[in-house]
Amino acid sequence: MDQPPSPAPPPATETASATVSVGKRAVLKLKGVLFVVFGWPRGHWPIPTVTSLFVLAVLLVAAVELLPKHLSDVTLTVHSRTEVVELELQPERTYVWWLPAGTYSLLAAGPDAKCEQRKGLDSVCAYAEPTSITIKGGGTVRFEMLAGDSADARFGLALTPRTNGGSKSQPSTFEIHAAGKHPPVVTQELVTYESQPVKHWRILLIAKRVQIGEFLSESVGAAEGLDGLPHEPIMTEGDVRMFARTFGSLERYQVKEEKFDPADVVQIPAQPDRDGLLLGLLSLDNDSQRAFALTLHTDLSEVFVRRLGAAHKIGVSMWSILSQLPIWLALWVVLVSLIVVANYHAQRLAGIKKS
Numbered sequence: 001m002d003q004p005p006s007p008a009p010p011p012a013t014e015t016a017s018a019t020v021s022v023g024k025r026a027v028l029k030l031k032g033v034l035f036v037v038f039g040w041p042r043g044h045w046p047i048p049t050v051t052s053l054f055v056l057a058v059l060l061v062a063a064v065e066l067l068p069k070h071l072s073d074v075t076l077t078v079h080s081r082t083e084v085v086e087l088e089l090q091p092e093r094t095y096v097w098w099l100p101a102g103t104y105s106l107l108a109a110g111p112d113a114k115c116e117q118r119k120g121l122d123s124v125c126a127y128a129e130p131t132s133i134t135i136k137g138g139g140t141v142r143f144e145m146l147a148g149d150s151a152d153a154r155f156g157l158a159l160t161p162r163t164n165g166g167s168k169s170q171p172s173t174f175e176i177h178a179a180g181k182h183p184p185v186v187t188q189e190l191v192t193y194e195s196q197p198v199k200h201w202r203i204l205l206i207a208k209r210v211q212i213g214e215f216l217s218e219s220v221g222a223a224e225g226l227d228g229l230p231h232e233p234i235m236t237e238g239d240v241r242m243f244a245r246t247f248g249s250l251e252r253y254q255v256k257e258e259k260f261d262p263a264d265v266v267q268i269p270a271q272p273d274r275d276g277l278l279l280g281l282l283s284l285d286n287d288s289q290r291a292f293a294l295t296l297h298t299d300l301s302e303v304f305v306r307r308l309g310a311a312h313k314i315g316v317s318m319w320s321i322l323s324q325l326p327i328w329l330a331l332w333v334v335l336v337s338l339i340v341v342a343n344y345h346a347q348r349l350a351g352i353k354k355s
Helices: 013-038 050-065 216-222 318-322 326-354
Strands: 075-082 084-089 095-099 102-106 115-118 122-127 131-136 139-146 154-160 173-177 185-187 191-195 202-207 209-212 235-245 252-260 265-268 278-284 292-298 302-307 310-315
Touching: 075 209, 075 265, 084 202, 095 202, 102 185, 235 265, 252 318
Parallel strands: none
Antiparallel strands: 075 235, 075 292, 084 139, 084 209, 095 131, 102 122, 102 191, 115 122, 131 173, 139 154, 154 191, 173 185, 202 278, 209 265, 235 252, 265 302, 278 292, 302 310
């Protein structure tokens, strides 16, 4: 019995030709792009054109900006004259600060001859000689200039214990040590201090966060300072300088410098959820006995500046860092020269074609 003929296969000519035409168009488009950018292919190495050199410059700038700043070891230094500064201390470090003769106010204190109960809730410890205070477990300290009739400066500080937040870390502990055989006064509660008039005083600072200055609106809302008198402590002046160094070199150079406006509030680090390492010196300003002189050094690359109606960051870019290097300037001279040469040859070729 004859078998029915098998169906003929579908014609593949149209499909194959369509695929070839699509591939040819893609190749032609690629050749067109390469010709516009590089003047290629022409049977030899790509010839740089003005367009390709501009594209190369843009890519180079973008690549430089993406480089991490730690490659250039960026650091910054802040100098300021301020009437108030607030620091957040490292909980793993023990601090020992010497303070002039003055008066401490504590919410709770053990039995001590130098302390007396006041208002039934707090204790006052007055010392006619310099004392030292030991801080363990971290905390927040606020230094503030105080008003007074004396020609010498008076300042105060407020020590706020760190909140554990349910962690197992050591709680904040403050110990006041006086000369003689008096036992130290130990507390884990808020401590405030007011100094007597003093000419010279300074301490080294190590902190993880700092705020320099205060908004006038914030201090007015508080209505009074540490001494109970109404005044408005601010940062009167200051500046930040940023430094970097060349790759593999110990030579450092200044990249940027900016001045702060009076009454600015400077926060370091710039990110609120980040901690840093800040080293510096806090002293009474020699030119103005009504302000602190503060110097801070850190390996961070940004500071945050708050002012009424505006807030911004001051930082440094990798472009500004590398642009200071002579080799970078030489690279740009070569690139600009190539663009000029490529433009000259392109105009000359266009003139030959027209003729």
